[in-house]
Amino acid sequence: MGQDTQPPEEAHPDMPERVSGDEPLLAARVHRPSDLMRLLAGLLAIGLVIAVAAFAHATTSGLEEDINKGAVGAPDVFVKIAGLVSSIAVLLVPVAFAIERLIKRDGLRIADGVLAAVLAHGVTLATDLWVAQAAPGTIQDALTQPQSGGGLTDPVHNYLAPVIAYMTAVGMARRPRWRVSLWAVLLLDAFTMLVAGYTTALSIVLTVLIGWTVAYGTLYAVGSPNVRPTGQTLLAGLRRVGFRPVTALRAEGVPDSSDIGDRGRRYIVTLEDGPPLDVTVVDREQQAHGFFYRVWRRITLRTITTRRSIVSLRQALEQEALLAYAAIAAGANAPKLIATSELGPDAVMLVYEHIGGRSLDSLDDKEITDELVRSAWRQVRALQSRRIAHRRLAGDAILVDRSGRVFLTDLRGGEIAAGDLVLRMDIAQLLTTLGLRVGAERAVAAAVEVLGPDSVAGCMPLLQPIALSRSTRATLRRLARERSKREREAVLAASEAAKRERELAKAEAATTTAVDRTDGRTENVRAEKAERAEKKADKKAEKRALDTALDEAREEDLLAQIRRQVLLIRPQAPVEPVRLERIKPRTLVSLIAGAVAAYFLLSQIARTPLSTISQADWRWVAAAVLFSAVSYVAAAMSLLGFVPERVGFWRTVVAQVAGSFVKIVAPAAVGGVALNTRFLQRAGVRPGLAVASVGASQLFGLGAHILLLLSFGYLTGTEKSQSFTPSRTVIAGLLTVAVLVLVVTAIPFMRKFVSTRLRSLFAGVVPRMLDVLQRPMKLLTGIGGMLLLTGVFVLCLDASIRAFSHGNQTVSYASVAVVFLAGNALGSAAPTPGGVGAVEGALTFGLVAVGLPLEVATPAVLLYRLLTLWIPVLPGWICFNWLTKREAL
Numbered sequence: 001m002g003q004d005t006q007p008p009e010e011a012h013p014d015m016p017e018r019v020s021g022d023e024p025l026l027a028a029r030v031h032r033p034s035d036l037m038r039l040l041a042g043l044l045a046i047g048l049v050i051a052v053a054a055f056a057h058a059t060t061s062g063l064e065e066d067i068n069k070g071a072v073g074a075p076d077v078f079v080k081i082a083g084l085v086s087s088i089a090v091l092l093v094p095v096a097f098a099i100e101r102l103i104k105r106d107g108l109r110i111a112d113g114v115l116a117a118v119l120a121h122g123v124t125l126a127t128d129l130w131v132a133q134a135a136p137g138t139i140q141d142a143l144t145q146p147q148s149g150g151g152l153t154d155p156v157h158n159y160l161a162p163v164i165a166y167m168t169a170v171g172m173a174r175r176p177r178w179r180v181s182l183w184a185v186l187l188l189d190a191f192t193m194l195v196a197g198y199t200t201a202l203s204i205v206l207t208v209l210i211g212w213t214v215a216y217g218t219l220y221a222v223g224s225p226n227v228r229p230t231g232q233t234l235l236a237g238l239r240r241v242g243f244r245p246v247t248a249l250r251a252e253g254v255p256d257s258s259d260i261g262d263r264g265r266r267y268i269v270t271l272e273d274g275p276p277l278d279v280t281v282v283d284r285e286q287q288a289h290g291f292f293y294r295v296w297r298r299i300t301l302r303t304i305t306t307r308r309s310i311v312s313l314r315q316a317l318e319q320e321a322l323l324a325y326a327a328i329a330a331g332a333n334a335p336k337l338i339a340t341s342e343l344g345p346d347a348v349m350l351v352y353e354h355i356g357g358r359s360l361d362s363l364d365d366k367e368i369t370d371e372l373v374r375s376a377w378r379q380v381r382a383l384q385s386r387r388i389a390h391r392r393l394a395g396d397a398i399l400v401d402r403s404g405r406v407f408l409t410d411l412r413g414g415e416i417a418a419g420d421l422v423l424r425m426d427i428a429q430l431l432t433t434l435g436l437r438v439g440a441e442r443a444v445a446a447a448v449e450v451l452g453p454d455s456v457a458g459c460m461p462l463l464q465p466i467a468l469s470r471s472t473r474a475t476l477r478r479l480a481r482e483r484s485k486r487e488r489e490a491v492l493a494a495s496e497a498a499k500r501e502r503e504l505a506k507a508e509a510a511t512t513t514a515v516d517r518t519d520g521r522t523e524n525v526r527a528e529k530a531e532r533a534e535k536k537a538d539k540k541a542e543k544r545a546l547d548t549a550l551d552e553a554r555e556e557d558l559l560a561q562i563r564r565q566v567l568l569i570r571p572q573a574p575v576e577p578v579r580l581e582r583i584k585p586r587t588l589v590s591l592i593a594g595a596v597a598a599y600f601l602l603s604q605i606a607r608t609p610l611s612t613i614s615q616a617d618w619r620w621v622a623a624a625v626l627f628s629a630v631s632y633v634a635a636a637m638s639l640l641g642f643v644p645e646r647v648g649f650w651r652t653v654v655a656q657v658a659g660s661f662v663k664i665v666a667p668a669a670v671g672g673v674a675l676n677t678r679f680l681q682r683a684g685v686r687p688g689l690a691v692a693s694v695g696a697s698q699l700f701g702l703g704a705h706i707l708l709l710l711s712f713g714y715l716t717g718t719e720k721s722q723s724f725t726p727s728r729t730v731i732a733g734l735l736t737v738a739v740l741v742l743v744v745t746a747i748p749f750m751r752k753f754v755s756t757r758l759r760s761l762f763a764g765v766v767p768r769m770l771d772v773l774q775r776p777m778k779l780l781t782g783i784g785g786m787l788l789l790t791g792v793f794v795l796c797l798d799a800s801i802r803a804f805s806h807g808n809q810t811v812s813y814a815s816v817a818v819v820f821l822a823g824n825a826l827g828s829a830a831p832t833p834g835g836v837g838a839v840e841g842a843l844t845f846g847l848v849a850v851g852l853p854l855e856v857a858t859p860a861v862l863l864y865r866l867l868t869l870w871i872p873v874l875p876g877w878i879c880f881n882w883l884t885k886r887e888a889l
Helices: 033-055 057-071 076-103 107-133 137-143 160-169 176-195 201-222 231-240 284-288 291-300 313-329 370-385 420-438 440-451 453-458 470-519 524-553 558-569 585-607 610-614 618-640 649-662 668-682 687-718 728-746 748-773 776-805 813-829 838-849 854-870 873-885
Strands: 018-020 245-250 265-271 277-283 337-342 347-353 398-400 406-408
Touching: 033 137, 033 201, 076 107, 076 160, 076 176, 107 137, 107 160, 107 201, 137 201, 160 176, 160 201, 231 245, 231 265, 231 277, 231 337, 231 347, 277 313, 313 337, 313 347, 370 406, 370 420, 370 440, 420 440, 420 453, 420 470, 420 558, 440 453, 440 558, 453 558, 470 558, 618 649, 618 687, 618 776, 618 854, 649 668, 649 873, 668 687, 687 776, 687 813, 776 813, 776 854, 813 838, 838 854
Parallel strands: 018 245
Antiparallel strands: 245 265, 265 277, 277 347, 337 347, 398 406
């Protein structure tokens, strides 16, 4: 449980108690995730109340009528007396509590409450102003009442919300008597105002929510007072359970990670008599550490693979105690739990026998022997014999004492009566943990020797990063980056070596040719043929050198090495990964963005009258259809222009049509690249060259896109003036780009990130561009295809505009081109398939910004997207299936 620390040899009974190496001064304030969660819940509730007020007008009106009818029979004298008493008490109770806290020298809490009250008052004033001047009439009706003297009541009570914020921020909820008294006067005050007709039910609810939300927002922003127990509190707690502690030394070297941050603070305690103790202190703040990460894991992973996100201190104490006793009963080496106790209302402690060892992470590689590895596996076998899962078999949870015995620590995250899947995850985790230290071969051999080949083979489907601990995944990602760096450096070195050899060979050939010409024995025809043959040989030699260098530098990742070792023992072992993820982050973002996009599209369609569609000029609609069809020919040209190998043109056109189906089920920038790469590979282009060709096309297309956007933006800025001075918008855009470039180059992290990506890009794309440059017709085809592709899309959008403008179109081609290029760039960056929603919004906003009426821009954009995105889906699906059947994809 702690580090290898020798206790003092002698301890005098009269030695004063002290805390040696106590934690660094604890922060006076902490930002609690629970406060943030309450803040978010309050904001959501406020939004829900406003939505009810805006859209459920009939319900709110009926509620007000029922309240008014019920208030008719209330005695007027009782209402006035109750209102007067509650109004005075609602202010006196917080003041009395503040005096009581100041007497007990707890002024920081009072300061927090005052700050929250001031902020709540400001929020109520802003809300009142918004409801009175800018809110829809339904919201105003639901939150206000007409007064007898004229005017309306306040939508939010500007004294009630600050009181609630103050009460919540100072922590009165933890003091039952004060809490009951304050809530009593608050409810009485709200009731009297409601009966007297000075407010509405929704106004009271909104007031309470604003006060509550502002309080927790304030507490999270400034932090709550830190109540974590110190070492002196620990010593006092040990005395209460019968120990006589002398010193408490905070264990050093305990990793601080969100993956293990809730394991508690560890102390090595020396006693007046007897061996030392390992004590773990767990408080609410540590338990909340990594809360959001655990919530996210619980959402994205299947329930069987993750534990509860929120566990009370009592439950955590009982779970760890149960697992400690169960592990020892199963025959595993685990720290022996001696005692448990509470350290006040917000912390608990667990007392273990002191082991005095070192973790696996702190051992040198030469110290990790085969016997030690087998011993670790024997502990796991003992746990699994009783269906106990550890769930955290990382290097810091495996402890080796002075005699070489292996102990399993940190059992709090474990599970009793675990299922097969969780037990297999433990094996996969320990295989990876040991493989990182001793290699895949030794880790698998020891596991097979102890557990048997069947148990080890059964974990194969769990050998995937998502099934491992967070720290292990981080280590694997770091090793992957180092491996990719070595591969890139090997390829670049091979390319440079091949280039030098080629230049040396050319120099020698030039010298020989000069000598031969001097002797008169060189013929021009033979020299040209020899030169062409030499160039082809140089290309083939360079490609072979690059492929050889990449093959030699390519390394298997650790998980692949473990799979290979297991398959050598059990060739029939299952290798298909188990699906553990319920939902991926990209999928979640796409679903949310898709829902927003669908709402945007439906609202656009709803605002477009049918008469507008029926009055469209069908000649321009036909022209837009023609331009949309030509775009696939242009796309094929832009791709083939960067492929020196011979590939069928019309089959490439069919592949671009198939891309219309692919981009609707995946982000456009991803689906098109994957499809074109796969198509080129099936057409006979080697995988590396296919990726390089598509990358060169994308890189050149990005450059052309930026140049066209700047060029058309310049023309748009000068078309309304006689001079050629660009508009301020273009200048501002250029300055923004320049500032971004300076920021990227000035920050070391970003500069390294960009340079690394550019080097990996140039390693494959630049040699491919050199191959294309040697064929001018190919390059001309690629450039022409890109320009034609942009041109036909601009013409398609322009024709769609003319179809609904009926000859009154006032937008120039340059303006349409700028709008298209900007909207297309935004669509490529959007997470939705095909840029749905983002492109429509950008195009509509852009066309309105350049002077097109909204009633023309909306149907024009819908027609353009219908022709370029939705109608081609069915032909794209047919082409996709046709190419798949002919093994062209």
